[in-house]
Amino acid sequence: MSALKSEVVDLELAAEFDRAFESLKDLVDLKRADQRCPVRGNSVYTTSVVLWMLVYQRMSPDSTLEAAVKKLVSSQPSLLSKNKRILEKTLSTDTGGYSKARSRMPQTVARWFAEQVSQSLIDASPPTFEQQRVFTLDGTTITLAPEDALQRAFPPASNQYGEGVWPVALLVVAHELASGAAMIPEVGAMYGPDAVSETSLIVKSLATMPSGSLVMADAGFGIFVVANAISNAGHTFVLRLTKQRFTSLRKKAELIDSGARHKTWSHTWQPTSKERKAHPSLAADVTLNVRLHEIVINEHLTLYLVTNQAFGAESFAALYERRGDVEIDIRNLKVILNTEGIRARSVDMFHKELFASIVSYNLVTQFRRQAAAMINQPPRRMSFKRTWTTFREFLLSEMHTEPKNWREQYRTALNYATKDKLPDRPGRRYEREAYPKRPKSNQFKKRKRKTPVTEEKI
Numbered sequence: 001m002s003a004l005k006s007e008v009v010d011l012e013l014a015a016e017f018d019r020a021f022e023s024l025k026d027l028v029d030l031k032r033a034d035q036r037c038p039v040r041g042n043s044v045y046t047t048s049v050v051l052w053m054l055v056y057q058r059m060s061p062d063s064t065l066e067a068a069v070k071k072l073v074s075s076q077p078s079l080l081s082k083n084k085r086i087l088e089k090t091l092s093t094d095t096g097g098y099s100k101a102r103s104r105m106p107q108t109v110a111r112w113f114a115e116q117v118s119q120s121l122i123d124a125s126p127p128t129f130e131q132q133r134v135f136t137l138d139g140t141t142i143t144l145a146p147e148d149a150l151q152r153a154f155p156p157a158s159n160q161y162g163e164g165v166w167p168v169a170l171l172v173v174a175h176e177l178a179s180g181a182a183m184i185p186e187v188g189a190m191y192g193p194d195a196v197s198e199t200s201l202i203v204k205s206l207a208t209m210p211s212g213s214l215v216m217a218d219a220g221f222g223i224f225v226v227a228n229a230i231s232n233a234g235h236t237f238v239l240r241l242t243k244q245r246f247t248s249l250r251k252k253a254e255l256i257d258s259g260a261r262h263k264t265w266s267h268t269w270q271p272t273s274k275e276r277k278a279h280p281s282l283a284a285d286v287t288l289n290v291r292l293h294e295i296v297i298n299e300h301l302t303l304y305l306v307t308n309q310a311f312g313a314e315s316f317a318a319l320y321e322r323r324g325d326v327e328i329d330i331r332n333l334k335v336i337l338n339t340e341g342i343r344a345r346s347v348d349m350f351h352k353e354l355f356a357s358i359v360s361y362n363l364v365t366q367f368r369r370q371a372a373a374m375i376n377q378p379p380r381r382m383s384f385k386r387t388w389t390t391f392r393e394f395l396l397s398e399m400h401t402e403p404k405n406w407r408e409q410y411r412t413a414l415n416y417a418t419k420d421k422l423p424d425r426p427g428r429r430y431e432r433e434a435y436p437k438r439p440k441s442n443q444f445k446k447r448k449r450k451t452p453v454t455e456e457k458i
Contacts (some may be wrong), residue, residue, distance in 0.1 A: 007129045007403075010159050010198075022185075022212070029131060030048035030051050030052055030079060033112075033113055034046055034048045034114065037105060037106060037109045043101075044080065044081065044085065044086065045098055045100075046081060046096055047109060051113055051356070052118065053102075053257070054068075054352065054356035055356050055359050056068050057353070058339075059364075059388075060361040060392065064439045065095040065098055065099055066095055068132055073091055082128055086341075101450075102349065103348075105352070107352055108235060109352050109354065110174075111184060113359060114358045115184060117210075117359050118182065118362055120183065121176075121180075122176045122178075122179050124208075125144075125178040125179035126178060128177045129177075129319055129426065131179070132214040132215070132236070133177075133210055133213045134175060134176070134319070135177070135179060135201060135209055135213050136176040136217065136322075136323055136326040137172060137216070137221060137332060138217070138326045139214060139220070140170075140171050140173065141170055142166055142168075142169050142171065142334065142340045142342070143167065143169075143340060144166065144167040144169060144350060145167070145342075146165040146166055146167070147345045147346070149347055154189045154191075155168070155170055155189060155195075155345045156188075161384060169187055169188070169190065170187070170189065170190040170201065171187055171201075171267070172198055172201035172202055172204075172205050173326075173329075173330060174205050174208070175329050179365070179366075180365045180368075180369070180380075181359050181366075182204065182362060182365075184208060184262045184355070186204045187354070188201055198220070199223075199225055202221065202226060205276070206229060206230060207233065209233075209235060211234045212233065213235075214234075214236050214238065214439070215230045215237045216239070217240070218239075219240040219241060219242050219324065220237040221304060222241040222245065222382070223275070224269060224270070224272070225240060225271070225282075227288055227306065227308070228288060231264040231288060232405065234291030236307070236308055236309050238305055238316050238319065239307070240304065240323075241292075243304060246304035246306075250294075252267065252268075253265035253266060253267035253292055256291075256314070257312075259313070261295065261312065262294060262295045262296065262313035263293075264291055264292065264293050264313050265291065265292040266292075267290050267292055268287050268288070268289055268290075269289075270286075271286065289308065290307060291306070291307055291308075291310065293307070293317075295317045305320065337357055337361055337364075337386060338387055339354065364391050365379075367391045367414070367417060368384060368387040368417070370414060370417075371387060374418050375418045375421075377421065381422060382417070382421055382422065383421065383422050387417050390416050390420060391411055394409060394416065395410060395413050
C-alpha cells in the first residue's frame, strides 16, 4: 500500500515538474524575437542569441562580453544557427561580433521581450484583492558608467565641491503583488536641467497596467496629483499619507466608522493652492471622493491611508502590510542582480541591459514561485538570492539545449530550489531602520570634463 502511495506521489510530482517546465519554456521563447528582428541566415549572433547572452550577462557575476561569448562557445545552445563555424567548432571568442550585434539590435525588441515575460507571469497569477490586480509603486536611483553620453542624459549629482562624474538615473518600478513580477521601469534624469520627478514617471507607469488595477504606494506618493493621475488612468488607489497631511484632510472630513483600532472618514479631496501652482494643468473643479483610514497597528505604528474604494479599514491594513515587499524586490533587482553594476557606455545600451535585468529578475521570480508551489509554501518564504544562484548554476548555462536534457536539468534545479527556504524568524516584526552611512575619510580629486577642441586653439 505504501509503495502504491509513493508511486502516486511521484506521479503527481512529475506532473508538477512538467507544468512548471512548460510554463517556463513559454516565458523564454526567444525564437519569436528572430521574427521581429530577422538577420542574415548564416549569422551567428541572431536576435534570439543576443537576447540570451544579455540575460546571461545580467545573471552572471562576471558580466563581461568576454564571459558571455565564451559561455556561448562552450554551451552551444540550440538557438545557434547551422553556421559552418559552429559545426566545425571554430567560432572565435573575440567580442567584436557580439558587441556589434548588441548595438545593432533595436531597443524596442529588448523592451518587447521584457514586456512579454512580465505579462506572462502576471496572466498566470490570480488577482490579489477583491478580484483586482494590485501594483506597488516605488522609486529608486542607480549610478551609471562615467561616459559623456550618459552624463548628458543623466547628469551627475553636485555639491559645494563641484559636480561628480557618475551619472544618476531615476527609476520608478511597479511590481504586481500576486506574481511578484516587475514591470518595465520608467527612467528619467535625477539631476540637471531635464530632471524629472517621480510623479511624472508614475504617470507613464500607469499606462502599462491593466485597466481597473489597484495601485498601492508609500507616503512619498500620498499626494493629490498622484491620486488624480491614478484615477484618470482608470485605476483605484490606496496610498499612505504623512501624519501632517492626514491631519489636514481630516479637519474637513466626516467620520463614518470607528472601531477599537481604526477610524474612517469620508472626504472630498481637493488640490491645495501649492499643488495647483506646481501643476497648472489641473482642472479648476477637479476633486476626488475618498475615504481616510486611521489604523493603529501597535503602540509605535499608526497607518494613515487614503483610498477611493469602499472596503473596510481592516482589509486595507492587511493589504498594506505587504507593501514592504516592494522594498525587498527593488533590493533584489539592484543588489542581487547587480543592476547598479550596468556599465553600458551609451544610453541605448543602458536601456537594453536594464530590460535584460528585468527579464532576469522575472525568470528567477517565476522559478521561485514554482519551487514554492512544490512544497506548498508562499513564494516569499523562499530566498531570492539562493533561488537565483540555483537558477543560474543549474539552468542558465544549459538554456535551450536539447529538450530532453533541458527538461531533466530543470527537474534537478527545481528540486534543489525547494530547499532554498529562508530560516524561521519568529517574533521578528519590526519597522525597518535606516542607518546613516559613515562619511568617507578621503576626498578624491574630481575628473575634469573634456573640453571640445576649437579651431582657434588649433
